[in-house]
Amino acid sequence: MRVFITGGTGLIGSALVDSLISRQYRVFALARSETACTRLRAIGAVPIHGDLTDPARWCAALPPVDAVIHAACDFSDAMTDIDRTLLDHLIPAVHAMPGPVRFLYTGGSWLFAQTPPGQSIDESSPFDPLPEFQWMCSGIDRVLGDERLHGIVIHPGCVYATGRHGHYGLLARDLQTARTNDRVTLIGDGDVTLPMVHADDLADLYCLALGNAAPGSSYFGVAINDLTNRALAGLIARHVGTPDCQIDAITVQTAITRLGRWAAGLARHQTMTATKAVSDLGWNPAHCDLENDLRRVGMQFRD
The missing domain is CATH 3.90.25 (UDP-galactose 4-epimerase; domain 1)
Structure with a gap:
């Protein structure tokens, strides 16, 4: 399977690239700088030189892929416009691929409400986002609502890593x-x-969803x-x-x-349960x- 990743040298994306390559996927990853391109080549990925903020320059030239994983986010106030513009160009590029494409979109725990003591939430809970992350809800609606995409959403908890x-x-x-x-x-x-999750465990969840999740499904990625x-x-x-x-x-x-x-x-x-990811996909976080x-x-x- 050929997979394209945004944010391939970031916190989530770098773990994802490693995990996908270890599973023998062919990985293409967006890279803004020559340094990022060099890092991606060194671990076996094919860099796609381009900037998340200017998708018109690279989306039309994407190689044929079987899946897209959108894992890029810079937490800036401009991310609403950045994500909307990216999807404006990336979704038509995916539509033009020769075969069906699975599109994994990244949400997050801050799209959901606080939880009272002793209670937890799952994927059926309604959105109640922090205002700064409202844009993710729009992106999720576009991806899951597009009948030509096999859309899947992963909602990570607060992601940490241990230096890799x-x-x-x-x-x-x-x-x-x-x-x-x-x-x-x-x-x-x-x-x-x-709610927290190690980037390596989260990468494993993406890989499991890539291979086994039903289109239209969503999963919480939370281990702690x-x-x-x-x-x-x-x-x-x-x-x-x-x-x-x-x-x-x-x-x-x-x-x-x-x-x-x-x-x-x-x-x-917040307290969030990952029971669905465990039962549906066999996710077994190590951290x-x-x-x-x-x-x-x-x-x-x-x-």
């Missing part, structure tokens, strides 16, 4: 400040839990649900900082001022112990 390809995702800022300033930041209520923000900050301080590492509490508004409006999601309490992952990261930093 240089990515740490959700953990990146606090890992950096723990190492350089001996400080970790706790945002909002320390009892908030964020029960770790509070306070506990997460403590684990990073313990395994990456020194014994004197400090945990600084800041308000959600302060986080928004520092990081952008999307940071409100870091204080959105369910974040402390173990952080212990290994801390050891890597000290080596």
Whole structure:
């Protein structure tokens, strides 16, 4: 199978490229720079030189593919227009392919409401997105509503990684400040839990969906649900900082001022079940112990 990926050198995409190639897929990935092209070639992918913000320059020249995985997102205020314009060009290019094409679109946990204590949500829950991610709902409607696409949606939790390809995702800022300033930041209520997933496990879910999911289906990619923000900050301080590492509490508004409006999601309490992915696709995430992952990261930093 020939697969085209957007965001192929990003947090999710780099893990995806590795996972697909290990399964003997032929992978084509969008690359904005020569550096990205070189990285993709080094791991066995074929780079498609182009910019997500200017799809008119490269969409019409896409090689024939059997599947598209849209895994690119830059969290900027411009992403509404970027994603709409991308789909304006990419969907017609997919329609022009010689055979049917599966189109996997990436949603996210912040398209859904907070959950009360003791409750969880699944794929049947209605959207209630943070305003900064409303554009994803429009993209999902376009992909699932197009009868000529075999559309599938993956909703990741908050994605983290443990350093392969240089990515740490959700953990990146606090890992950096723990190492350089001996400080970790706790945002909002320390009892908030964020649904989380390792990029490698998420890549495995995409691959399973690519081969086995029914068109029109959606899946939650969540492996860790029960770790509070306070506990997460403590684990990073313990395994990456020194014994004197400090945990600084800041308000959600302060986080928004520092990081952008999307940071409100870091204080959105959610519990999400991946039962459907497990039962339908046989998904079996390997990274369910974040402390173990952080212990290994801390050891890597000290080596």
